[in-house]
Each structure stands twice: as structure tokens, then as C-alpha cells.
Amino acid sequence: MIGLRHRNLKLFTVALAFFAITITSFLLNYTQNSVLDMWNPEKYFHFSGPLARFLASMRRPCGCETCVSEMDISLWFDEKFNVTFSPFLTKENGFISESTYKWWTRLQGERNPMDINKAMEELFKVIPGESSLQDRSPYQCRSCAVVGNSGNLKESDYGGEIDSHTFVFRMNHAPTEKFEKDVGNKTTHHFVYPESMRDLPENVSMVLIPFKTLDLQWLVSALTSGTINFTYAPVPRRIKVAKEKILVYHPEFMKYVYDKWSLHHGRYPSTGLLSIVFALHICDKVDLYGFGADSKGNWHHYFENNQAAGAFRQTGVHDGDFEAELIGNLTSIKKISVFKGR
Structure with missing residues (x-):
């Protein structure tokens, strides 16, 4: 019985460590991507309406409604x-x-x-x-x-x-x-x-x-x-x-x-x-x-x-x-x- 408990404890410890590593890796990757894509939250979430337009404006090179230097338009x-x-x-x-x-x-x-x-x-x-x-x-x-x-x-x-x-x-x-x-x-x-x-x-x-x-x-x-x-x-x-x-x-x-x-x-x-x-x-x-x-x-x-x-x-x-x-x-x-x- 004691050996079974030790075995279960080891399995639980391994599972917990694996879970912790997975979560840590995810958070590190998410944080890195968040920094790199801080102006592109749509990569992780989908928005529409006024919020989508607001987020788009945050990526513009200027504070105008449209900016001359914006690319990918023509x-x-x-x-x-x-x-x-x-x-x-x-x-x-x-x-x-x-x-x-x-x-x-x-x-x-x-x-x-x-x-x-x-x-x-x-x-x-x-x-x-x-x-x-x-x-x-x-x-x-x-x-x-x-x-x-x-x-x-x-x-x-x-x-x-x-x-x-x-x-x-x-x-x-x-x-x-x-x-x-x-x-x-x-x-x-x-x-x-x-x-x-x-x-x-x-x-x-x-x-x-x-x-x-x-x-x-x-x-x-x-x-x-x-x-x-x-x-x-x-x-x-x-x-x-x-x-x-x-x-x-x-x-x-x-x-x-x-x-x-x-x-x-x-x-x-x-x-x-x-x-x-x-x-x-x-x-x-x-x-x-x-x-x-x-x-x-x-x-x-x-x-x-x-x-x-x-x-x-x-x-x-x-x-x-x-x-x-x-x-x-x-x-x-x-x-x-x-x-x-x-």
C-alpha cells in the first residue's frame, strides 16, 4: 500500500511538473508575442465594429483618420x-x-x-x-x-x-x-x-x-x-x-x-x-x-x-x-x- 502511494505521488509530481512547464512555456511565448505584436491584438482576439476601428487606428503612423504613409492600400x-x-x-x-x-x-x-x-x-x-x-x-x-x-x-x-x-x-x-x-x-x-x-x-x-x-x-x-x-x-x-x-x-x-x-x-x-x-x-x-x-x-x-x-x-x-x-x-x-x- 505504501509503495502504491509513493508511485501515485511520483506520477502526480511528474504530471504537476509537466503542467507547470507547459503553462510557463505558454506564458513566456504569449508574453513575447504580445510585446512583438502589441499593436496587433487581433492576432489573438477577433474584434468588430467601433473597437476594431479603434484598434486599427492605433497601428497608424499618424493621428489622422488616414495617413499618407500607410502602405498596403494601393x-x-x-x-x-x-x-x-x-x-x-x-x-x-x-x-x-x-x-x-x-x-x-x-x-x-x-x-x-x-x-x-x-x-x-x-x-x-x-x-x-x-x-x-x-x-x-x-x-x-x-x-x-x-x-x-x-x-x-x-x-x-x-x-x-x-x-x-x-x-x-x-x-x-x-x-x-x-x-x-x-x-x-x-x-x-x-x-x-x-x-x-x-x-x-x-x-x-x-x-x-x-x-x-x-x-x-x-x-x-x-x-x-x-x-x-x-x-x-x-x-x-x-x-x-x-x-x-x-x-x-x-x-x-x-x-x-x-x-x-x-x-x-x-x-x-x-x-x-x-x-x-x-x-x-x-x-x-x-x-x-x-x-x-x-x-x-x-x-x-x-x-x-x-x-x-x-x-x-x-x-x-x-x-x-x-x-x-x-x-x-x-x-x-x-x-x-x-x-x-x-
Whole structure:
């Protein structure tokens, strides 16, 4: 009888140990998976209705209802959008491949350019060459208004709506004075190239789109000696802009836009398209204003009186029709919203 009891006790002990090992293994595995999949509780439980929508929102890269950088929505978008590309030329992000450099220096037929590494060295002695603009948060919703110069902004009453965005991007000449009701008066970033540069308020960031090494040299000159006043056209000898507010569009990013987005249509992408793809990479919500023709089919700028004088659809440099189609595709998959006037 005693031997039977000892035998039963041993069996019970073995069973208890096996049970403890099994439970411990399960808990360790569950804990590990819970940490790895903390944003994916549906792996273990099934939810529906408002709770399912809430859990889905917890996995988004931003705090908006939808986020530009969300993937697995459109294969077309996923094949084009490369989150690893930074729009900025900085001290830490100054590499330009040989193939990109050759393409870039041909854009405006630059001859005998300064060594690009020397040009960047001189540039970052003058400007900080830093940017935190790409720092995203799942708890924020950064909305961006990309404001073009189309005549469809006239009598649109979009001013207040445009100014309500976190960031407002404008480009080239783009005056706001006397047009505030339709285009707003807020600007956070202004996209220019040397030939379209104008003085900017101290609170506005300048985004230089360089098309040649001389453009980088011009920026250094315009902030220091003022010796360069001509590229292929007259340019300002000096500019009034805070040095810490200057950003430089990366030639590699420009090539990425040309290769992946405009698919080699035109000689190079328009300032408008370069601004839009820039916005896709730093914004959570992108709204476009002032792009395309007006309601009568005229292509002109909102600040021009003569509609025919500012026709800019066919430039011989950009493919306006293809870029319009691209904008339409982005709109159809809800990556951007386009406001065409009222």
C-alpha cells in the first residue's frame, strides 16, 4: 500500500511538473508575442465594429483618420513611395551618386561645375544643414496645404481653409498680399530656385531646389559676398532669409521623383510635382490648391490679369498632362485631396 502511494505521488509530481512547464512555456511565448505584436491584438482576439476601428487606428503612423504613409492600400502607390528617401540635402545626408550627378548637371547644361563635395562643404559652412521635418509621431496629424499658382484660386475663398493647415507650402513668386481671401497669408515653406527667388519673411523656411552646382554656390554667395548675380538668367546678389530657415532639396530625391513618379516624362519634374512628393514624405494629410486649369479651361496664374499671358501648361521642360494624370491617381486612392476652386 505504501509503495502504491509513493508511485501515485511520483506520477502526480511528474504530471504537476509537466503542467507547470507547459503553462510557463505558454506564458513566456504569449508574453513575447504580445510585446512583438502589441499593436496587433487581433492576432489573438477577433474584434468588430467601433473597437476594431479603434484598434486599427492605433497601428497608424499618424493621428489622422488616414495617413499618407500607410502602405498596403494601393500597389501602384507602394511601388512608387520609398520612405527611406529623404528630401533634404544635409551634412549627414550629402551623398550624391555618380549617375544622379551626371543627370542633375545636364538639367540646365552646366559646364565646368565646381567639385560637388567642395560646393557642399562651402554650403554647410554657411547654413546649418539640418532638418527634423521628417520626424513623425503616431499621436499627431500634420496637415499640409500645397498651394500652386493656378488661376482657379481666383474667387475661391480658400484663404482661411489654406491657413488652417499645419504647414503651408508655396512656390516661386506666389504673392499673398491682396490675394489673402483666396490664397491665405500663411506660409511655412517657400519652394524656389535662384531665378525665382524673392525676399521671405523671417518666419518662413526657404526650400531651395537646385538644378546645378552653381545654384549651391549662388546660395553661399547670396548669404555672404554677393558676388554671383547671373546663372542662366539674372539672380539676386543677396537674399533676406534666416540661415537656420534654409533647406536644400536633395538632387537624389529629385532623381527619385523623376524615376519613380514622373517616369522620365519631361526633362525634369515641375516645381509643383517636386513639392507634392516632398509633402507625401513629411506630411500625414496633403491638400492641393491652385493646380490645373480654371473652370473655363484657362491655364494661367492667379496673380496675372491677362489669362493668355501666363499659359504654362506646355513648357517644353515638364509634361503637364502626365503630371495632371499622376495627381488624379493620387486623388483616386485618397493619398491627396485636390481643391479646384468654387
